[in-house]
Amino acid sequence: MSDRITLTLRAPLERALDAEVISVDHLAARSAQEISALRLWDGRHPVALGDVFSVSGERAQTVVLEGDLAKLHGVGSMMSAGALEIHGAIGNSVGARMQGGAIAVQGSAADDAGSAMSGGSLVIAGDVGDRAGGALQGAPKGMTGGHIIVRGSAGREAGARMRRGVLCCAAAGPFAGLGMIAGNIIVAGAIGDGVGAGNKRGSIVALGGVRVPHTYAYACTYRPPHLLLMLLFLRDRFALSVDDAHLHGLYKRYSGDLAEIGKGEILEWQAT
Amino acid sequence: MDIRGVQIDDTFAEAFGMRGVRIIITAKNQKWARESANKLTGFATSVIACKCEAAVERELAPSETPDGRPGISVLLFTMDSDSLPRRVIERIGQTVLTCPTTACFDGLPDSADRLAIGKPLRTFGDGFQASKMIDGQRYWRVPVMEGEFLIQETFGKAKGVGGGNFLILAESAEVALDAAEAAVDAMAGMPGVILPFPGGIVRSGSKVGAKKYKGMIASSNDAFAPTLRAITQTALPEGVNSVLEIVLDGLDFRSIAAAMQSGIDAACRAGVHSITAGNYGGKLGPYHFHLRKIMSGDLDDAPKADASKASAPA
Numbered sequence: 001m002s003d004r005i006t007l008t009l010r011a012p013l014e015r016a017l018d019a020e021v022i023s024v025d026h027l028a029a030r031s032a033q034e035i036s037a038l039r040l041w042d043g044r045h046p047v048a049l050g051d052v053f054s055v056s057g058e059r060a061q062t063v064v065l066e067g068d069l070a071k072l073h074g075v076g077s078m079m080s081a082g083a084l085e086i087h088g089a090i091g092n093s094v095g096a097r098m099q100g101g102a103i104a105v106q107g108s109a110a111d112d113a114g115s116a117m118s119g120g121s122l123v124i125a126g127d128v129g130d131r132a133g134g135a136l137q138g139a140p141k142g143m144t145g146g147h148i149i150v151r152g153s154a155g156r157e158a159g160a161r162m163r164r165g166v167l168c169c170a171a172a173g174p175f176a177g178l179g180m181i182a183g184n185i186i187v188a189g190a191i192g193d194g195v196g197a198g199n200k201r202g203s204i205v206a207l208g209g210v211r212v213p214h215t216y217a218y219a220c221t222y223r224p225p226h227l228l229l230m231l232l233f234l235r236d237r238f239a240l241s242v243d244d245a246h247l248h249g250l251y252k253r254y255s256g257d258l259a260e261i262g263k264g265e266i267l268e269w270q271a272t
Numbered sequence: 273m274d275i276r277g278v279q280i281d282d283t284f285a286e287a288f289g290m291r292g293v294r295i296i297i298t299a300k301n302q303k304w305a306r307e308s309a310n311k312l313t314g315f316a317t318s319v320i321a322c323k324c325e326a327a328v329e330r331e332l333a334p335s336e337t338p339d340g341r342p343g344i345s346v347l348l349f350t351m352d353s354d355s356l357p358r359r360v361i362e363r364i365g366q367t368v369l370t371c372p373t374t375a376c377f378d379g380l381p382d383s384a385d386r387l388a389i390g391k392p393l394r395t396f397g398d399g400f401q402a403s404k405m406i407d408g409q410r411y412w413r414v415p416v417m418e419g420e421f422l423i424q425e426t427f428g429k430a431k432g433v434g435g436g437n438f439l440i441l442a443e444s445a446e447v448a449l450d451a452a453e454a455a456v457d458a459m460a461g462m463p464g465v466i467l468p469f470p471g472g473i474v475r476s477g478s479k480v481g482a483k484k485y486k487g488m489i490a491s492s493n494d495a496f497a498p499t500l501r502a503i504t505q506t507a508l509p510e511g512v513n514s515v516l517e518i519v520l521d522g523l524d525f526r527s528i529a530a531a532m533q534s535g536i537d538a539a540c541r542a543g544v545h546s547i548t549a550g551n552y553g554g555k556l557g558p559y560h561f562h563l564r565k566i567m568s569g570d571l572d573d574a575p576k577a578d579a580s581k582a583s584a585p586a
Contacts, residue, residue: 029371145405166403184404201402225375225422226404226413233407247340263402 002057003098005035009067010054015042016091017052020074024063024101026083030115032058066089070110076103079120092129096136098146103132111155114148116141117124117165123238127152133167134160143167149238156192159185162202166230168240180264184230188241199257199264207246208268216266222269224251245272273564275537279546280563285437285532286551287559290349291356292432292523293387294329294379297368298343302331308374310365316348317469318519320478322490323349323538324359325434325521327466330561333387338377339422345379345449347466349432349521356429359389369414375422381409383428390423433559436520436528439477439496439548440539444515447543449473452516458538464527465520474517477550493550512545525559529571 005027019040027035035058036050053065061082065075073091076084080099089107096112100120108126111232132154135142142162146227148219151157159167160178174192177185180202183203189208196204197213204210205227212218231247234240251267273280278337282386291581295312309328316326325348329490332343348363350356368376376390382474394401394412402413403425411426440455442448461572467584478490494500495507496515522528536547549563 151465195420220419222419223338224413225420226406226411229411229422230373230404230406232338232340262575 001059004060004062005032005055005057005138006064006066006236007035007049007053007055008188009065009069010052012068012160013052013071016071016073017042017047018074019072020077021049022063022065022075023077023079025080025167026243027063027077027232028061028082029059032057045240048229050229052059058244076122076171079103089126092177094124095148096127098122100146108152112136113150114143114146114167116143117146118150119146120145121149123149124153125153127225128154128158130155130157130173130226131160132158133162133165134158142228143183146239147234149240153189159183159202168234168238173209177202177264180204186234196257196264196266198258198260203265203267205251205267205269209269210266212254212266212268216254216258217262219255219265221250221252221270222251223248224253225256227251227267244270246271273567275540277542277566278540280374280567281396281546281548282564284551284554284563285364285435285549285561286557287433287435287528287561288351288557289559290325290432290434290521291350291353292347292349292430292521293356293360293389293427294430294523295346295348295360295368295427295490295500296337296343296362296377296379297346298332298337298339298341298375298377299371300341300373302342302344303344303402304371304373305344306331308368308371309346311361311371313348313468314477314500316366317474319349319351319434324363325466325468326363327472327521329466329467330356330461330463339374339375339415342478345350347432347464347521349434351434352562353429356480357389359439360387360389360427361392364389368394369396369416369421369423371425374425378409378424378427380428380430383430383489385429386426387429388425394425430523432521432523433525433528434521435557436522436532436559436561437477437517437550438532438536438539438563439515439517439547439550441496441508441512441545443511443513443543443545447541448514450515451539451541451544453517454541455535455539456516456535459531461519462527462534463533465524465531467472467518467520469519472518474519477515477517480552507548509545517550525561526571529561529566532563533566533569533571536563536567565580 038049039046076095077088093112105124111129114118114122145164153171154169156173158176162183171189175194177196178200182201186205250270254266313326329345337343395415412420477493482488482491494504
């Protein structure tokens, strides 16, 4: 038994690999030899994990990945417990459908990070691609719980169709919160156009300004009491950069999307 | 036993099992948290007529509250589990929901026994309310004319102890009040304990039932009423002309015992003849606070029976 299992990339990846098997759930109870025998997929061709990674440690609740993993997709899928640390960039669908535990990516992540996740935390130090926290293709709901913290920027359609949970990012591309059912998106900086289009009950918090769509209507300027609680929690749990002006400041509330049921909102922080 | 010349009687206070919640009220400042808490705990001195007993436990610094604002913690107790949520809902609904700038949180987050409090109160929002999940807890945002009222969906319930008490027997009303005030000051802010009566002090300690009027649940404790010394079977020693009582409710035995220890010690001053306590012969309440054991530092007396089987006090 070790305190961690470390997978170190043997050589730069030339082709994309499906690596859904790399999650704490699959590795935690296995020996190094058993881990090496697990299969990754190159299209429809299996590849032994041990041929791609050198494996050290065994039977641990913490898994560490090292190397340029931008072509490694699906890491941490359906993870339910433990800690997964990724030292470098990671490919598509990291933490997709994860249910618990913690994934920390020290680099950037590609598309569909945390899509359809229902619990746990996914913290990405760099940027993410499109549809972070969104829905699997064709699915009606995006993330239904948990926390996605992106310290860099998110691409298009961040939090699209999300149902519950929290997605934070430093900036967001176009159509953040597209078709949001509920849940929370907090953006510290710029937000692209089309934010909250089709939003039903979701909350989008804009700390750095926002171009409010025409299908939202101004309600009032006030201090949302729940936001104080939520920002304090995020600051304490994830060291989110939130200052007192955000905690205690005034926010403009816009109700929308009025083309939908209109119970969603955009809360735009007002700099004094 | 005596403390600075004040006799500590060899007797015990007899207390009962209760059910309680801790309510955290936060507000823009301490003034508004206090305004709300004062209303919430109004007319909540005794279950005999108020249906619950409640008081401020202590003020909370911003660092101690869920939303980082000034706050107050309140303890509220009832005799049974069934009536507890009703009392809490009606009081929060009328005194916290209505009070400017307040929000309301559960103060017993580790309790597995949960009461739906914010959940029924949300309906004040008439369908415009919204919920938020934060750190695994659901909160309700209820729209009000001021803006929004935030309340936690569920509150923890705890088994508590009600009716801890001690009596201060003094040479005059002035001395009794001074000693009682000193006791209350010494107990103020002690965790897990409230003093539900006005200023923490009771002047009308009661006996069970009545000698003359049938149907009375409680009546004047004539044995301790100085004006009746000559015409009733008095319990007052010579030289005692006034008696005041301190009643304590708490979340557990030890919290009450610790508060009694501090309060009794503070009450032992010149002009006080003795400290005694009220009981029913030990037959009704499962919790017995023996004064001399407490003042000797033994605060861990176990309940004499299952608290859940306790009878209502009179």
